Ligand code: B12
């Protein structure tokens with residue numbers, strides 16, 4: 120079935136990110152979960168082509184993701200859930216278990232290949248076990264990064280060891296922060312593991328979505 124899902128997703132640029140069976144007795148919404156997302160911006164061209172025909176749709180990336188992932192869910196007898204559905208499903212906790220990832224100082228999970236340049240667009244929930252164990256810990260690149268330039272990248276110090284000051288960030292981006300608005304978060308962009316960095320256009324799209332929340 121994993122192969123089938125991979126094939127079904129291939130025309131969208133989205134990828135299967137991993138998954139696991141919930142533990143017996145665990146407070147969980149299903150027996151197993153598979154995460155769908157992207158590493159880098161491989162989905163962007165597919166999404167943009169869809170968008171040319173659907174330019175009046177609200178939250179277009181969410182809408183497109185729902186169309187793609189609902190179809191896969193129907194094909195494989197799963198229930199699809201989405202990161203922006205409320206109450207929020209713990210996508211990052213699931214990703215840590217599915218891919219063995221840990222958070223960067225910015226809150227975004229650090230991936231050994233994609234760096235900070237990846238995200239989750241949905242999850243497939245199954246009412247049957249898939250016999251999938253949790254992933255072993257992946258190499259955590261932040262442990263090897265001595266200078267931690269992400270901490271210095273933000274002009275208003277919105278990230279520190281205590282977490283992320285959303286108000287300070289949003290205030291800057293809506294005011295003086297033209298660079299953040301046009302090219303994306305400077306702290307995220309300061310990370311040296313940038314082989315999969317999203318193009319500026321993609322970052323500006325996500326920043327607009329963040330400001331609209
Ligand atoms: C609410 C939310 C936000 C709030 C954070 C408010 C806060 N301080 O908690 C706001 C709107 C500020 C935000 C911003 C961003 N977010 Co956000 N966000 C979410 C959302 C929808 C829910 C998080 C939640 O509360 N979960 C409920 C708890 C129970 O689940 P959890 O897994 O334990 O949640 C963990 C996270 O909330 C994390 N966390 C706490 N504070 C922050 C702050 C940031 C910036 C991040 C990334 C995580 C994070 O700690 C929790 C405990 O482990 C998730 C999607 C989801 N459903 O998880 C995306 C999510 C966490 N966000 C994500 C991202 C990428 C961002 C942005 C960096 C960029 C963007 N949206 O394009 C921006 C940062 C803005 C910037 N400067 O660039 C990604 C992270 C992917 C990854 N690689 O790890 C997620 C998973 C969405 C996705 N589609 O993949 N986000």
Ligand code: SF4
Nearest residue numbers: 223261264268269310
């Ligand atoms: S700059 Fe270093 S510490 Fe910060 S996210 Fe990148 S690898 Fe991790």
Ligand code: SF4
Nearest residue numbers: 273288299304305306
């Ligand atoms: S978007 Fe700009 S203001 Fe917000 S955390 Fe990133 S660098 Fe700082």
